[in-house]
Amino acid sequence: AQSVTQPDIHITVSEGASLELRCNYSYGATPYLFWYVQSPGQGLQLLLKYFSGDTLVQGIKGFEAEFKRSQSSFNLRKPSVHWSDAAEYFCARKDLGTYKYIFGTGTRLKVLA
Amino acid sequence: EAQVTQNPRYLITVTGKKLTVTCSQNMNHEYMSWYRQDPGLGLRQIYYSMNVEVTDKGDVPEGYKVSRKEKRNFPLILESPSPNQTSLYFCASSPRQGYGYTFGSGTRLTVV
Numbered sequence: 396a397q398s399v400t401q402p403d404i405h406i407t408v409s410e411g412a413s414l415e416l417r418c419n420y421s422y423g424a425t426p427y428l429f430w431y432v433q434s435p436g437q438g439l440q441l442l443l444k445y446f447s448g449d450t451l452v453q454g455i456k457g458f459e460a461e462f463k464r465s466q467s468s469f470n471l472r473k474p475s476v477h478w479s480d481a482a483e484y485f486c487a488r489k490d491l492g493t494y495k496y497i498f499g500t501g502t503r504l505k506v507l508a
Numbered sequence: 509e510a511q512v513t514q515n516p517r518y519l520i521t522v523t524g525k526k527l528t529v530t531c532s533q534n535m536n537h538e539y540m541s542w543y544r545q546d547p548g549l550g551l552r553q554i555y556y557s558m559n560v561e562v563t564d565k566g567d568v569p570e571g572y573k574v575s576r577k578e579k580r581n582f583p584l585i586l587e588s589p590s591p592n593q594t595s596l597y598f599c600a601s602s603p604r605q606g607y608g609y610t611f612g613s614g615t616r617l618t619v620v
Contacts, residue, residue: 427606438512438598438611439551446606485550489606494539494558495566496609500550 397421399488401499408476409507416471416502418486426488428469430460433483433501442484445469456480481506510535514599514612521589521619529584529615531599539602540582541566541609542574544595551598557582589619 398421408414420426427446431439443454450462460471469486486499512533521527533540541556543566553566557576571593573585582601586593596616600609 429608431608431611438613439600439609440611441608444606444608487551491605494556494564494605495553496541497553498543498551500548 397423397426397488397490397497399486399497399499401484401486401502403502404500405503405505407505407507410478411475414471414473414476414480414504416484416486416504418469418471418499419467420469420486420488421467423490425462425464426490428460428462429487429489429496430454430458430469430471431485431487431498432456433485435482439485442471476504476506478506478508480504510610512599512601512610512612514597514615517613517615519615519617521617523590523619524588527586527589527617529586529597529599529617531582531584531612532580533582533599533601533610534580535601535603535610536579537601537603537610538579539604540576541600541602542572542582542584543598543600544568544593545598545614546595554584554597586617589617591619593617594619 400419429444430442433439445452483501483503489496542554543551555574557563599612
């Protein structure tokens, strides 16, 4: 079955440092891929999405993600993290021809002042 | 303001007492979905709807019902809630395939 894996449950970075959150998806044709952010007590907010075209996708809040077909990865990056980026981040996929979205289990980001 | 509105935000109920969580979107989105979020499990899809009167099961539909009589509304019904349905529930909508979701703020349900 198709799946999404986020290998890191927790990540801690210092404010101003760069960030990379990992996401791998299982076999199948290239799916739609998404990154969402969930701040404490809030719903999820879409950061960016990819389906085709340029493999480097720009999103909101200064985030970007790079699709790498050879590695089945869609990692999220930010050059300089702000304290307000502390949240939980979810990678998700949706396959063509289906209406099912599959979410990863999330990565909780902690930012040190 | 474009949004997905869920009610209530918090609910404590007893086992077996039927309840409904409402969801409404004002963006004329065709696609709506319900998820539950549990620690360590991420979000799991309960039911989804592709349009009015068209619904289908997600990955964890047992114990839940939905209906889509109008485009804007997609209520989640628990006919006989049980403690294992204690969770954080999210409603979400999307204009069409491949677009990302707009999520509601969530409903924290506790079944005792």
